[in-house]
Each structure stands twice: as C-alpha cells, then as structure tokens.
Amino acid sequence: MEFRGKVVVITGSSKGIGREIALEFSNKGAVVVVNGRNRAEVQKVEDEISNNGGISLGIAADVTKKTEVENLFRSVIDKYGKVDILINNAGGDSGSKTVEDLTEEEWDSVINRNLKSVFLCSKAVIKNFKRQKQGRIINIASQAGRAISILGGPHYAAAKAGVIGFTKHLARELVHYGVTVNSIAPGIVISGEKLKDEWNSHTEEEQNKILEDIPLKRLGTNAEIAKAVLFLASEDSSYIVGACLDVNGGRWML
Ligand SMILES: NC(=O)c1ccc[n+]([C@@H]2O[C@H](COP(=O)([O-])OP(=O)(O)OC[C@H]3O[C@@H](n4cnc5c(N)ncnc54)[C@H](O)[C@@H]3O)[C@@H](O)[C@H]2O)c1
Numbered sequence: 001m002e003f004r005g006k007v008v009v010i011t012g013s014s015k016g017i018g019r020e021i022a023l024e025f026s027n028k029g030a031v032v033v034v035n036g037r038n039r040a041e042v043q044k045v046e047d048e049i050s051n052n053g054g055i056s057l058g059i060a061a062d063v064t065k066k067t068e069v070e071n072l073f074r075s076v077i078d079k080y081g082k083v084d085i086l087i088n089n090a091g092g093d094s095g096s097k098t099v100e101d102l103t104e105e106e107w108d109s110v111i112n113r114n115l116k117s118v119f120l121c122s123k124a125v126i127k128n129f130k131r132q133k134q135g136r137i138i139n140i141a142s143q144a145g146r147a148i149s150i151l152g153g154p155h156y157a158a159a160k161a162g163v164i165g166f167t168k169h170l171a172r173e174l175v176h177y178g179v180t181v182n183s184i185a186p187g188i189v190i191s192g193e194k195l196k197d198e199w200n201s202h203t204e205e206e207q208n209k210i211l212e213d214i215p216l217k218r219l220g221t222n223a224e225i226a227k228a229v230l231f232l233a234s235e236d237s238s239y240i241v242g243a244c245l246d247v248n249g250g251r252w253m254l
Pocket of ligand 1: 011012013014015016017018035036037038061062063064089090091092093113114117140141142143185186187188189190191192194195
C-alpha cells in the first residue's frame with residue numbers, strides 16, 4: 001500500500017490509536033494532518049513525523065465544534081489544496097454507568113465526541129470529495145456499537161451504533177462520486193495510559209472473564225487497528241462500501 005502524495009486527516013491523532021494511524025500513513029508516504037484538542041500533544045506527534053522524514057501538519061481543534069472543524073479543513077485546503085482521506089477517529093467513553101444513573105450532560109458529551117464529530121468532519125469534506133470525484137472516509141466505531149459496551153456504557157454504545165448507521169447512509173450518498181465510506185469496530189485495545197488505567201481498575205478475575213470471551217485470548221493493539229484502517233483507505237478495498245469491519249479477535253462475529 002502506497003499513499004505518496006495523499007493528504008490524510010486523522011481526527012484525535014495526538015495519541016492512542018489515532019497516533020498509530022498517523023504514523024502508519026506517514027510511513028507509507030502520506031501527508032498527515034494530526035489533530036487533537038491539546039496543542040502541545042498535537043505538536044509532539046507532528047514533530048515525531050517530521051523527525052522521521054515525513055510531512056505533517058498539526059492542527060489543534062475540538063471536532064465537536066462546527067467553527068473549529070470548518071477552520072481545520074480550511075487550513076488543510078489552504079496549505080495542500082485537497083483532502084484525499086478522512087479518518088474520523090476522535091472519540092472515547094467516559095466510563096460505564098447504568099441508564100438510570102447517566103446524566104444528560106454525560107449523554108451529550110459522549111454523543112458529541114463520538115457521533116456529532118463524525119457528522120461535522122464528514123460534512124466538511126463532502127464538497128471537495130465530490131469535486132475531486134474521489135475520496136475515502138473511515139469512521140472508527142467500536143464493538144460497543146455492534147453489540148453491547150463492555151467498558152463504555154449505554155451512551156457510548158448508542159454513539160458507536162450511530163456511527164455505523166451514519167456510515168451506511170453516507171456511503172450510499174457518496175458512492176456515485178467515486179468516494180467510499182466504511183467503518184471499523186475495534187474490540188478492546190490498551191491504546192494508552194487512559195485505557196491502561198481503565199483496564200487495571202478491573203480485578204484479575206474480571207479481566208480473565210473478558211479475555212476468556214475473546215477467541216484469540218488477548219486484547220488488540222493500536223497497530224492492528226491502524227493496519228485495518230490503511231486497508232480500507234487503499235485501492236485494495238475498492239469494492240467495499242458502507243461496511244463495518246470487525247477487528248476484535250473474534251469476540252463478536254456479526
Ligand atoms: N481503545 C479501545 O479499546 C477502543 C475500542 C473501540 C473503539 N475505540 C475508538 O477508537 C478511537 C480512538 O480511541 P483511543 O483508545 O485511541 O482513545 P484515546 O483517548 O487514547 O485518544 C483519543 C484521541 O481523540 C482526541 N479527542 C477526543 N475528543 C476530541 C475532540 N472533541 N476533538 C478533537 N480530538 C478529540 C484526543 O485528544 C485523543 O487524541 C475512539 O473513537 C474510540 O472510541 C477505542
């Protein structure tokens with residue numbers, strides 16, 4: 001897979017799975033736009049890519065906010081003249097709770113971070129993709145949106161199920177313009193410190209029970225998710241439209 005000259009925007013790529021996706025694209029020659037809310041964290045990944053000889057532009061922006069999203073994509077177009085591939089990766093949960101205990105604020109925050117962000121960023125590239133008559137959108141959903149959420153709670157499961165549904169709609173809308181839209185549903189990945197703490201908050205017995213339910217008997221890695229993303233972004237996936245690719249060690253076979 002070769003992405004030389006392709007401009008790839010990866011939301012939430014200042015750490016975790018998004019960072020790994022950014023590094024993989026850069027290794028394959030892409031121009032990588034790194035995003036996150038924290039300027040210093042974005043700069044770190046931008047520098048890492050530049051120091052390895054890659055081309056990268058870091059843009060700190062909150063992708064739940066329409067104006068910040070519009071500014072982000074305007075900056076990319078001003079600098080490179082196009083976007084070829086959009087990876088809607090920003091997201092995450094806020095811990096599991098019952099519906100009874102969940103507050104309206106928690107619901108809104110998780111829905112906005114995981115679902116509204118996908119809508120806003122996708123909307124921002126549609127005109128360009130149609131004009132270019134090519135483009136790829138890959139949305140990072142979760143196994144939580146395919147079945148139930150093990151760690152994230154009902155609001156996270158609802159948001160990620162929404163991402164999978166939105167992906168199918170957008171795929172139908174854009175397929176006639178040479179654009180494909182697909183999603184990926186990762187199983188549990190210890191993507192960084194946050195997930196490590198969340199995982200370690202479970203007893204060994206609880207952890208073993210989760211692992212027992214995964215046929216591969218282990219959690220996934222950032223690299224395993226990134227490689228699936230690169231496949232869906234490549235020409236090798238040209239006949240895949242509106243799909244949700246499960247990358248979960250066999251936990252759910254849907
Ligand atoms: N780690 C897992 O087990 C797992 C499993 C399934 C799905 N996912 C999904 O994969 C994606 C990445 O997860 P991760 O574990 O690497 O998370 P993470 O918390 O390590 O990283 C999330 C990234 O998103 C960014 N981000 C969050 N909200 C943002 C906002 N409003 N605007 C801009 N950037 C924002 C953060 O700055 C960070 O760079 C998420 O969508 C998550 O829901 C993760």
